[in-house]
Amino acid sequence: MTSAVSFINVSRHYGEIRAVDGLDLEIREGEFFALLGPSGSGKTTSLRLIAGFERPTTGHIEIFGERAEGIPPYRRNVNTVFQDYALFPHLSVIDNVAYGLKMKGVSKNERRATAEEMLELVKLPGYGDRSPAKLSGGQRQRVALARALVNKPKVLLLDEPLGALDLKLREQMQEELKDLQKRLGITFVFVTHDQGEALSMADRIAVFDSGRIRQVGTPEDIYRKPRSRFVADFVGSSNVLPPEFTERVAGERCWSSLRPEAVRLVKSGGHEATLVSSSYLGSQYRCVFDVGGREINALIPAGAKLPAEGDEVRISWNKSDLHLMEDEA
Ligand code: ADP
Numbered sequence: 001m002t003s004a005v006s007f008i009n010v011s012r013h014y015g016e017i018r019a020v021d022g023l024d025l026e027i028r029e030g031e032f033f034a035l036l037g038p039s040g041s042g043k044t045t046s047l048r049l050i051a052g053f054e055r056p057t058t059g060h061i062e063i064f065g066e067r068a069e070g071i072p073p074y075r076r077n078v079n080t081v082f083q084d085y086a087l088f089p090h091l092s093v094i095d096n097v098a099y100g101l102k103m104k105g106v107s108k109n110e111r112r113a114t115a116e117e118m119l120e121l122v123k124l125p126g127y128g129d130r131s132p133a134k135l136s137g138g139q140r141q142r143v144a145l146a147r148a149l150v151n152k153p154k155v156l157l158l159d160e161p162l163g164a165l166d167l168k169l170r171e172q173m174q175e176e177l178k179d180l181q182k183r184l185g186i187t188f189v190f191v192t193h194d195q196g197e198a199l200s201m202a203d204r205i206a207v208f209d210s211g212r213i214r215q216v217g218t219p220e221d222i223y224r225k226p227r228s229r230f231v232a233d234f235v236g237s238s239n240v241l242p243p244e245f246t247e248r249v250a251g252e253r254c255w256s257s258l259r260p261e262a263v264r265l266v267k268s269g270g271h272e273a274t275l276v277s278s279s280y281l282g283s284q285y286r287c288v289f290d291v292g293g294r295e296i297n298a299l300i301p302a303g304a305k306l307p308a309e310g311d312e313v314r315i316s317w318n319k320s321d322l323h324l325m326e327d328e329a
Pocket residue numbers: 014017018019020037038039040041042043044045046
């Protein structure tokens with residue numbers, strides 16, 4: 001498997017601030033790779049290091065196996081879709097898209113033809129003569145995408161590209177981006193602070209915290225097997241359970257996580273619990289149980305007969321669903 005981008009013990013410090021702090025990461029060719037983490041965790045800085053807008057304080061970036069030191073951004077085979085789109089307001093849509101080709105000295109006719117193709121690719125055929133100011137947020141997003149793709153980069157960097165769109169449009173663009181990435185077969189490095197977005201779109205995810213990576217894995221790994229409390233809290237709606245609780249129910253003294261859909265009501269066995277509250281979600285009930293003073297969230301399929309709030313019940317889960325975690329570093 002060829003690696004598209006490698007971070008080799010990379011740090012980027014600004015004075016006392018460790019924006020990126022000792023990163024080791026390998027992004028494979030053709031992957032849809034998400035950098036997921038809270039605001040300020042170093043995602044944008046990591047993208048800028050790949051793009052060449054920033055230099056590592058220490059460590060190395062490699063792009064397709066080649067050391068990136070000294071290679072300027074425009075020669076890196078990498079393009080960026082910026083968070084705020086950064087379109088040129090005084091240029092038409094087509095000139096925005098064709099800009100990268102103009103910089104390369106491509107002839108006017110060829111520029112226009114390629115830019116038209118790109119507009120078709122992002123489903124904006126015939127929009128070339130408009131001004132960016134006349135477009136909706138979603139359309140501007142597509143122009144930014146077309147502009148970044150026009151140079152046929154091998155790696156596309158996207159910094160929270162859907163953050164400014166409303167929910168419905170965001171979901172539509174998620175599908176389209178995923179589809180586009182599959183069709184073009186190029187590597188996408190996608191920054192987001194939205195765990196749902198990362199889980200649904202990415203082949204693999206790196207979870208960032210304070211300039212470091214806490215875990216790298218497939219969406220399923222990250223969701224079902226969070227390695228630490230930080231990842232479990234950030235990524236999921238999982239119950240995050242302290243060592244005393246884990247010891248009481250599983251005999252191991254460590255933090256653990258338990259997904260709400262793994263919890264079920266049982267007649268016998270399991271654990272004594274009290275139903276604290278429940279709400280109807282259509283296909284499921286969202287329930288909160290009290291187990292010896294610890295609240296456990298559960299999703300119970302609708303159709304099951306639900307006890308009343310305050311009732312004493314028994315709940316259980318498969319042993320393998322109680323996921324034991326490492327302690328925080
Ligand atoms: P994210 O994209 O995950 O929100 P950033 O990579 O933008 O995070 O920032 C990580 C940290 O580095 C933050 O604390 C931010 O304030 C700091 N930072 C980023 N760029 C600079 C800069 N040019 N000068 C000083 N501090 C910066």
